[in-house]
Amino acid sequence: MGQIRLEGLYKRFGVHEVLTDINLEVDEGELCVFVGPSGCGKSTLLRQISGLDQPSEGKVFIDGKDVTRVSAADRGLAMVFQSYALYPHMTVRQNLAFGLQNMKMPRAEIDRRIADVSRMLEIEPLIARRPGQLSGGQRQRVAIGRAIVRDPTAFLLDEPLSNLDAELRVSMRAELAALHARLGATMIYVTHDQIEAMTLADRIVVLRLGRIEQVAAPLDLFDRPVNRFVAGFIGAPSMNFLSVADAAPLLGGGTPDGVAIVGVRPQHLVRAEKGLELCATLVEALGTETVIHGTLASGARLLATVAGHLKVAPGDRLTLGANPEQLHFFNANDQRVDAIA
Amino acid sequence: MSFALANTIGAVFAAPVRWLAASIDAPLRLWQRLTGKGGMIAFFLMPNIIVFGTFVIIPLFINFAYSVTGGNELFLTDRSFVGTQHFDRLLTCDNHFDPSSCRDDLFWTAVWNTARFVVVQVTTIAIVAMGTALILNSKIPARGFWRAVFFFPVLLSPVVVGLIWRWILQRQGLLNFVMIEMDLTPVNWLIERDWAFVAAVGVSVWAHVGFYALILLAGLQAIPRDLYEAAEMDGTRPARVFFRITLPLLWPNLLVVIVLALIRAVQIFDEVYVLTGGGPGTSTLYLTQYIYEIGFASILRNPGLASAASLMMGGVLIVLTLGQLGLQRWRDRA
Numbered sequence: 001m002g003q004i005r006l007e008g009l010y011k012r013f014g015v016h017e018v019l020t021d022i023n024l025e026v027d028e029g030e031l032c033v034f035v036g037p038s039g040c041g042k043s044t045l046l047r048q049i050s051g052l053d054q055p056s057e058g059k060v061f062i063d064g065k066d067v068t069r070v071s072a073a074d075r076g077l078a079m080v081f082q083s084y085a086l087y088p089h090m091t092v093r094q095n096l097a098f099g100l101q102n103m104k105m106p107r108a109e110i111d112r113r114i115a116d117v118s119r120m121l122e123i124e125p126l127i128a129r130r131p132g133q134l135s136g137g138q139r140q141r142v143a144i145g146r147a148i149v150r151d152p153t154a155f156l157l158d159e160p161l162s163n164l165d166a167e168l169r170v171s172m173r174a175e176l177a178a179l180h181a182r183l184g185a186t187m188i189y190v191t192h193d194q195i196e197a198m199t200l201a202d203r204i205v206v207l208r209l210g211r212i213e214q215v216a217a218p219l220d221l222f223d224r225p226v227n228r229f230v231a232g233f234i235g236a237p238s239m240n241f242l243s244v245a246d247a248a249p250l251l252g253g254g255t256p257d258g259v260a261i262v263g264v265r266p267q268h269l270v271r272a273e274k275g276l277e278l279c280a281t282l283v284e285a286l287g288t289e290t291v292i293h294g295t296l297a298s299g300a301r302l303l304a305t306v307a308g309h310l311k312v313a314p315g316d317r318l319t320l321g322a323n324p325e326q327l328h329f330f331n332a333n334d335q336r337v338d339a340i341a
Numbered sequence: 342m343s344f345a346l347a348n349t350i351g352a353v354f355a356a357p358v359r360w361l362a363a364s365i366d367a368p369l370r371l372w373q374r375l376t377g378k379g380g381m382i383a384f385f386l387m388p389n390i391i392v393f394g395t396f397v398i399i400p401l402f403i404n405f406a407y408s409v410t411g412g413n414e415l416f417l418t419d420r421s422f423v424g425t426q427h428f429d430r431l432l433t434c435d436n437h438f439d440p441s442s443c444r445d446d447l448f449w450t451a452v453w454n455t456a457r458f459v460v461v462q463v464t465t466i467a468i469v470a471m472g473t474a475l476i477l478n479s480k481i482p483a484r485g486f487w488r489a490v491f492f493f494p495v496l497l498s499p500v501v502v503g504l505i506w507r508w509i510l511q512r513q514g515l516l517n518f519v520m521i522e523m524d525l526t527p528v529n530w531l532i533e534r535d536w537a538f539v540a541a542v543g544v545s546v547w548a549h550v551g552f553y554a555l556i557l558l559a560g561l562q563a564i565p566r567d568l569y570e571a572a573e574m575d576g577t578r579p580a581r582v583f584f585r586i587t588l589p590l591l592w593p594n595l596l597v598v599i600v601l602a603l604i605r606a607v608q609i610f611d612e613v614y615v616l617t618g619g620g621p622g623t624s625t626l627y628l629t630q631y632i633y634e635i636g637f638a639s640i641l642r643n644p645g646l647a648s649a650a651s652l653m654m655g656g657v658l659i660v661l662t663l664g665q666l667g668l669q670r671w672r673d674r675a
Contacts, residue, residue: 052570073576085567089589098585099575150575 001063002154002186003028004049009058011044011210018044019210022058026154026203031180031187035197036207037233042190043158045207049188050156051075062153073102078147082159084139086131092142093127096149117145120182137168144179154186161196173199194234198222206230228334231263237291237303239263239328246300249275250322256329256337263328266291269304272321278302280316285309292318407648415644427649448650450623451631458627459606462542466602467595469550474557475587488558492551502548503615507531510540510616531617534624541613541625548612549605553598560594561587593669600665604658628654 009022018041026032034042047053049060051072059068067075086095093114100110118124121141131139140160147155160176161169177200180187191197197204198218206213206221206229214226225231231239240263244255247262255262269276282293290310294302304320312318329337373381403417408427410420435442440449477488494502509515510530517527530536564587572582588595610629613619619626619634628650636647 050574052573071576072570072573077574079571079574081567081571083565083567085565085571087568087571087586098572098577102576102578102581146571 001028003061003063004154004186004188005061005064006045006049007059007061009045009048009060010056011041011048011053012056017210019048019055022212024205024212024215026186026188028186029184030202031177031189031200032203032205033189033191033197033201034205034207035191035194035233036213038192040207041210042192042207044210046079046156046158046188046190050077050079052079076153077156078150078152078154079156079158080143080147080160082162084131084143084163086139086142086146088131091128091130092123092134092145095131095142096146099146099150113149113151117149120148121145136164137172140164140172144176148183152185154188157187157189159190159192162191162193169196176200194236198234204234206233208233224336225328226336228261228263228330231328231330231336235265235267237266237305239265240269240302241330242296242300242302243298246296246298247276247327249277250324250327252324258331259329259337260332261330261334263330264322265326266303266305268322268326269302269306269320270322271306272319275319275321276302278304278318278320280312280314280318282314283310283312294318404648404651407644408652409645411645413642413644420645423645427643427646428653430646431649431653445646447623447626447635448631451626451628454624454626455607455609455628458538458542458609458625459603461538462545462606462609463599463602465542465546466550466553466606467599469546470553470557470598471591471595473550473554474561477554477558478561488555491554494548495551497548499548499611500615502544503612506540506544506547506612507616532621534621537617537621537625541609541617544612544616545606545609549602553602556598556601557591557594560591564590596665596669600662603661603665607654607658607661 004024004026006022006024009019010017011019022045034045036042044053048055051060051067051070051074055068059066061067062075062077087098090098096114096117097110100113114127118127121144123138123141123145126134126138126142131142134142140163143160157176161172164172173196176189180200189196189200201218203215203217204221205215208229214221214230216224221230221234225234228241232241242262242264244251244259244262247264250264251262277297278292278294279296280292280294284291284293287309289308290306290312292304292306292310292312294304296302302320304318331337369381369384372384376383406417407420409422409424410417411423411426412420414420430444431448433444434440434449437443437449438453440446440453443449473491477484477491481487497505507514511517512527512529512532514530516530520527528536530540568586568590569582572586577585608629609627610633613625613627614630614633617625619630632647632651632654635650636642636644
């Protein structure tokens with residue numbers, strides 16, 4: 001239970017189309033992450049699935065049943081909001097119980113479920129507190145607990161970690177991954193943070209301007225982006241894009257037909273005897289790696305990430321090479337061109 | 342305008358300011374040296390303290406002085422000390438619930454009329470303001486226009502409100518004209534006791550509800566939309582959403598509305614005085630009108646009695662306000 005299918009989904013606000021022809025299938029038990037820049041439509045898409053919004057066109061299926069016109073409450077989904085959306089005047093217990101009381105569930109069953117979830121998420125000591133008395137991480141747990149306690153068909157999570165500080169985000173990310181493994185439930189997770197997407201997802205859906213650009217497993221997305229946008233969006237720091245002429249020193253075996261742009265990730269550039277001649281303009285020593293910003297003779301900018309400490313100063317010249325298998329080729333329309341076999 | 346000309350004009354206007362600043366600089370420095378930080382705070386607060394003292398604090402003491410002195414004279418030096426005589430007169434009753442058994446039956450009639458008015462008017466205002474705010478907060482066409490429409494009566498002078506509604510409600514007024522046109526029996530809205538009370542409450546609600554609705558509307562708009570969406574995901578029925586989410590979160594605003602409406606209702610005077618003049622009989626005679634009549638309007642004016650009544654009314658208002666604030670603190674702690 002928990003398979004979600006979207007067919008030809010469109011969403012328009014007046015003349016403004018925010019979702020265009022969305023077709024997607026999320027498998028049972030899968031953790032699917034919607035990722036994309038701000039305003040790409042990922043949260044809007046989640047709202048169409050949740051039932052909080054109605055699509056202008058297209059259908060939403062849950063477990064094969066068309067739920068497009070079914071109310072949010074009757075879709076059997078639970079949502080974790082970016083702001084947590086905990087009722088501030090209720091205690092944690094009341095927050096957890098609220099949805100169950102709406103279902104007219106017997107009190108003993110409500111108590112049992114709250115006890116189970118509180119134990120699972122380690123929020124038992126917080127049960128009598130109000131959200132205002134909790135830290136960000138604790139509120140996050142309660143928000144997740146409120147979703148779990150309903151035993152939903154699938155979980156929808158709308159940027160649930162974006163309000164947490166960096167350190168807490170890392171630990172909550174690990175907890176969410178563990179929770180997914182434990183519950184085995186279908187989860188759709190919206191984020192603009194590609195590291196969250198890469199670390200959590202079974203599959204990632206990359207969106208841009210309301211359209212799906214690519215759906216793939218995290219490493220497939222990293223290794224074989226279908227276009228320049230996905231290539232640039234996935235991976236940090238972003239991929240370098242060079243003209244064929246600039247990239248010539250890396251292209252020992254030539255290029256496939258129709259290639260206009262060559263992409264190389266900063267992490268795939270290494271110091272070499274022959275290759276790109278880079279003049280360093282800025283060096284960021286991060287301890288585990290050194291990030292070198294620089295320019296080529298043509299003036300094109302390039303970024304290289306080299307593992308460990310590297311003694312380079314602005315103004316120094318370096319020669320960088322790359323494994324040809326790790327180069328990405330794009331045509332004039334920014335679409336991927338497969339390398340010569 | 343050239344830069345030089347602008348500079349010249351600026352310098353002309355700046356000159357007196359600079360002169361003023363320079364002339365008070367030395368005395369202020371001296372004052373600060375003599376009195377320290379506290380003295381400077383007192384210096385800057387003094388203008389407000391003088392205005393507040395002149396128009397609020399001093400009149401309060403004068404009012405108290407009137408309440409313990411007797412006679413028709415206005416100058417305190419001409420009045421004789423009577424102690425608590427006025428308070429005794431106002432409070433002496435065989436049965437406080439029966440004004441006819443009281444020494445000053447008109448005072449207790451006004452007290453109970455006011456109490457009844459306050460309960461009905463404040464309750465009605467709270468409910469109507471809430472309903473109006475909920476409607477104005479929903480997705481209705483021309484929402485801005487409707488918000489303005491409901492707020493317009495607040496901008497009218499209470500006397501104008503009273504005159505407009507008297508024109509509508511009097512025996513040969515607009516409402517009865519419409520009723521006759523519709524083959525309905527006309528009603529003496531301002532002459533029958535119960536209808537006059539309804540008219541007084543209705544008109545005052547009409548005149549003030551826009552203001553209170555605005556306070557509640559601000560509260561409603563401050564409730565995060567996410568909470569309603571979470572409730573929607575939870576399958577919460579609209580009535581439960583209202584009573585379990587909207588109402589508790591709107592409580593601080595509602596409390597402000599109740600306190601303000603309560604204070605205004607206890608002080609009700611102008612629109613009802615213009616509308617009904619306190620009648621028929623004394624059925625819409627309220628405390629402020631009683632104080633006005635006794636202190637200024639009646640032939641045998643008695644400023645001391647009016648002052649005693651106004652102090653008692655002030656005491657009631659303070660108790661009500663403190664009670665409401667205490668309730669809010671208790672609720673915030675709970």
